[in-house]
Amino acid sequence: MIELKINNINVKAEEGMTILDAAKSVGIHVPTLCHMKDLFPTGACRICVVEVEGMRGLTPSCAYPVSDGMKVQTNSPRVRQARKTIVELLVENHPDDCLICVRNKNCELQDLSEQYSLREHRFVGEKKDHAIDISSASMERDPAKCILCGRCVRTCNEIQKVGAIDFTNRGFSSNVTTPFNKGLNVSDCILCGQCILVCPTAALREKSHxxxxxxxxxxxxxxxxxxxxxxxxxxxxxxxxxxxxxxxxxxxxxxxxxxxxxxxxxxxxxxxxxxxxxxxxxxxxxxxxxxxxxxxxxxxxxxxxxxxxxxxxxxxxxxxxxxxxxxxxxxxxxxxxxxxxxxxxxxxxxxxxxxxxxxxxxxxxxxxxxxxxxxxxxxxxxxxxxxxxxxxxxxxxxxxxxxxxxxxxxxxxxxxxxxxxxxxxxxxxxxxxxxxxxxxxxxxxxxxxxxxxxxxxxxxxxxxxxxxxxxxxxxxxxxxxxxxxxxxxxxxxxxxxxxxxxxxxxxxxxxxxxxxxxxxxxxxxxxxxxxxxxxxxxxxxxxxxxxxxxxxxxxxxxxxxxxxxxxxxxxxxxx
Amino acid sequence: MHDNIFEKYPKNDRSNLIAILQDIQDEFGYLPENAISEVSEFVGIPQCSVYGVATFYNQFRLIPLGKNVIRVCRGTACHVKNSANILTALEAELEIKAGETTRDKLFTIETVACIGACSIAPVININDEYYGRITVKEIPKIIKKYKNEMKKENAFEKIEESAE
CATH class of the missing domain: 3.40.950.10 (Fe-only Hydrogenase (Larger Subunit); Chain L, domain 3)
Structure with a gap:
């Protein structure tokens, strides 16, 4: 048994548990995007960062194990500011079309934007521009709405082991797509839609009938x-x-x-x-x-x-x-x-x-x-x-x-x-x-x-x-x-x-x-x-x-x- | 098709992915589409993951290079000497963007971080030749020179063909 303090609350956690899980066990919510239960953490999105006493930078709680005597702050001004900036950067590279979006009111990015009280566009700049893939009979892929959390990629590759989509290109051009950016209809996709279930936004959705x-x-x-x-x-x-x-x-x-x-x-x-x-x-x-x-x-x-x-x-x-x-x-x-x-x-x-x-x-x-x-x-x-x-x-x-x-x-x-x-x-x-x-x-x-x-x-x-x-x-x-x-x-x-x-x-x-x-x-x-x-x-x-x-x-x-x-x-x- | 390359590596070992892709590019000058699917089968990872690696690294290209490769230095010294304008002029002249190849497959424009010829900045390099202290004005003339050479080559080829 490991004893630590999260937000000054005494928490008993098991060895190997992540800070995220330990916080959850005492009712402290830490937001996540790339995190997937039962899969190895990637720590890619950084939205779950927390402050650990004695550590220089902020720590991704989904990927960091608890240790004895650790003192964690999940809601300090520094943490909130960092998270807010992450959400702002994601929102600035995302279409502003919530009102007509199929995931309106059921969107993790929207929730985070609300949670961190985004009230203005601070970083106006170039937005990524990708065509919507409507080639398949069952699903639509709208990479402009993708926030690159990678949950669909992991579901497709690690859980379903189909491997139809993956990260391609780099930096600003990063995109989750099929080989040669061709349509889903000619990819290995079996259209099971498990990726839709894990997608935080409307980047993946069914084709409506x-x-x-x-x-x-x-x-x-x-x-x-x-x-x-x-x-x-x-x-x-x-x-x-x-x-x-x-x-x-x-x-x-x-x-x-x-x-x-x-x-x-x-x-x-x-x-x-x-x-x-x-x-x-x-x-x-x-x-x-x-x-x-x-x-x-x-x-x-x-x-x-x-x-x-x-x-x-x-x-x-x-x-x-x-x-x-x-x-x-x-x-x-x-x-x-x-x-x-x-x-x-x-x-x-x-x-x-x-x-x-x-x-x-x-x-x-x-x-x-x-x-x-x-x-x-x-x-x-x-x-x-x-x-x-x-x-x-x-x-x-x-x-x-x-x-x-x-x-x-x-x-x-x-x-x-x-x-x-x-x-x-x-x-x-x-x-x-x-x-x-x-x-x-x-x-x-x-x-x-x-x-x-x-x-x-x-x-x-x-x-x-x-x-x-x-x-x-x-x-x-x-x-x-x-x-x-x-x-x-x-x-x-x-x-x-x-x-x-x-x-x-x-x-x-x-x-x-x-x-x-x-x-x-x-x-x-x-x-x-x-x-x-x-x-x-x-x-x-x-x-x-x-x-x-x-x-x-x-x-x-x-x-x-x-x-x-x-x-x-x-x-x-x-x- | 790429058996000569595959035989050097163990099957289903993803740690060799980049080395295999490099070998294929050495042989063909680029990564053909069918190579991606063959590599995916050989290494035992999905096609899109191989494609992901191939698009992640600048060293890999998925379309063949043009006959003449123009490299525009975008290093610090050249940047100070306005290499951005040189690049824009080249792009306008050939009607392609950096990283692309013209439709007639004669020219490819690439940018490089530093060619290592800062003393003659701004500099571009076409095939084996270097053009230093270049100005926007000179660009159409240089491109024309290469176009003419290509025309001559084509004419020779035709003569040879008819002679055969």
Whole structure:
């Protein structure tokens, strides 16, 4: 135990703790910009400087360990002046367009400017001038707003291990960009949007589909419908100051109806459908000696990653479309037929916690009769903006339920939104399909939680089925290497590009607290525990759709509508 | 493509990155785009990080040099003798900025901190030749001289070609 004094308060800290963490433990806030929890400090931004007695200069508290008898001042005039100058210099090289900025009122630079009472422009000079990169289908990069904190670079390189962006050039021309400053669309980026979640300003943001959605809602000839991903209902409440981990499914449905959507469906229905298709595909591969291990294909970021980096392993990927694409495809085939609608008139909007889903919905492989399965994708954040624009006071909304038949779902579908959930749901159904009995233990703790690669073995009819769950694309390398060297023992592997799964997707409300993510996960597990049915094959609407339309899972028709193909993007990117 | 260079270094060792880039530049005069991706694969770090290093250091260039490289001394002595004007005049004459190459790939303008010829400041250096105590007036004449030489060379090449 180390004893030190911070602002004359006695603080007990552990060996190796930084001044920043020690200050935090006694309720002293020190501002940070480049600091990232659990990553090695870079000390680049200097906004966290403090005064340590006996040291000549100011010390970056995020990178300096505590020692016995240390005397620290975090709020002396000298510290405040230094911090204020840093903020002033950042602000002077930043566009003055807060009023029309997408991150207005949720911007760390704005907060700091307020905190240090910036009231005038002291250093007027040349501002950096960079073009906005709008090349990708999901994301925009606006380097003029970048304050070079480097959190996106570290997320991309150290956490996700994608390495699409890095610091380039030097001094005033420093810029976080892609190789040769080309568009994100031709870079290694998988559009997971984790960089958006860590960006303190609006330098990284999603590409908005709001305009398309609003004009579809205003178009009387369109039958505009909407579907919600499981993770959205567990997080959107945060934007309305509801307690963390509040389930707001009912309010969401009402809100969407008030926005003008003709029908409100649940992506969870299609998640159950996915399990039927993917489970059957897995059983088929195991029985008929198909390519194993099989990978899940729900996460479009992961699909893009394997297409770009390991196209030689593409036949390990399940051919199932992701749930929201399945929902869209079913809406424009089965549902249109049933309701007597022209498929071309149906406009399907997906509310997703994800940025890559925008890219996915544009894929040529996910088109049928020149129609996209899904016409527009809104992130959770964009939906909040739409609600605000429409004057919908979320907190006072009454609860409502989904439209049917594409609104019914089981508990297995709800947990799709968290890492390990797809695997758990698939095992519940695969076990039943192979043995005829229901899986007793519905809580597979081995594959829950926050570990990078989770493993489990489940005995089905005397055969050990080995499964793995990759939590975050940064952990997938080892698993892929195992397969390439022929050493992989797994049968089935789930991969989610975002750490924690969709619940922590790049389209979710922006925050810098990891504990929020765990609270969101709890919501999904609660929905599962309280569900009437907890296995996808128990979904009555899914049973009905097979009886009336598809025949059976993996039938010719099901393949036509619910399955897809992939492309080798390594070749495409090489040109 | 750069196997002759790569074979001198161990694979997946990022500490050799700069040395490899230097070798490639020695061979090609600049770092071609495909070299960046090949180096990234060889060293085992993302392409953008290699690009980041290549743009951080002044010694690396990503576009080939022009046939004639003009170096304008911007050291203290030359600065006092108004080398800024010399540079502006050159930039106006060739319609490029310092660090750029003309579209016909004939000229590149670079600035250097000090050429080491302060006694004849302001000084510029084109290829192997030094021009000391230079004035703005002389610049068009000097550039013309090099342009004419290039024309002659081209004419010779054409004659040789037709002779072949």
């Amino acid at each position: 709001s305009k398309e959605v609003i004009s579809a809602l205003n178009d009387k000839n369109k039958f505009t419908v909407v579907q919600i991903a499981p993770a959205v209902r567990a997080s959107i409440g945060e934007e309305y100051n509801l307690p963390l981990g509040t389930n707001v499914t009912g309010q969401l449905v009402t809100g969407l109806r008030r926005l003008g959507f003709k029908k409100v469906f649940d992506t969870n229905f299609a998640a159950d459908l996915t399990i039927m298709e993917e489970g059957t595909e897995l059983i088929g591969r195991i029985k008929n000696g198909g390519k194993l291990p099989m990978f899940t294909s729900c996460c479009p970021g992961w699909v893009k990653y394997i297409e770009q980096n390991r196209p030689q392993l593409l036949d390990h990927l399940s051919t199932c479309k992701s749930p929201h694409e399945m929902e869209g495809a079913v809406l424009k085939s089965y549902y249109a037929k049933k309701m007597g609608l022209t498929p071309a008139d149906i406009f399907v909007v997906s509310i997703m916690p994800c940025t890559v889903k925008k890219f996915e919905s544009d894929r040529a492989e996910l088109m049928n009769d020149k129609m996209q399965d899904v016409d527009a994708v809104l992130t959770t954040r964009e939906l909040v903006r739409l609600f605000k624009m429409a004057g919908i006071d979320f907190n006072d909304l009454p609860e409502d339920s989904f439209d049917n038949p594409l609104g019914e779902s089981t508990g297995a579908a709800a947990i799709f939104g968290t890492s390990g959930g797809v695997m758990e749901a698939a095992l519940r159904t695969a076990y039943f399909k192979l043995t005829g009995n229901e899986l007793e233990n519905l809580q597979l703790n081995d594959i829950r939680g926050n570990v990078g690669v989770k493993e489990s073995t489940i005995n089905i009819n005397g055969t050990d089925i080995k499964v793995a769950v990759v939590n975050g694309i940064g952990n997938v390398g080892i698993v892929l290497d195992q397969i390439e060297s022929g050493k992989s023992e797994y049968h089935f592997i789930e991969v989610m590009a975002c750490p924690g799964g969709c619940i922590n997707g790049g389209g979710q409300p922006i925050h810098q607290k990891s504990e929020k993510v765990m609270k969101r996960v709890k919501v999904l597990y609660e929905i599962d525990e309280n569900a009437k049915n907890r296995r996808s094959h128990e979904n009555e609407s899914v049973k009905k759709i097979y009886n009336e339309f598809f025949g059976e899972p993996n039938s010719y028709k099901a393949h036509d509508i619910l399955h897809t193909t992939y492309v080798n993007r390594k070749e495409l990117l090489k040109k």
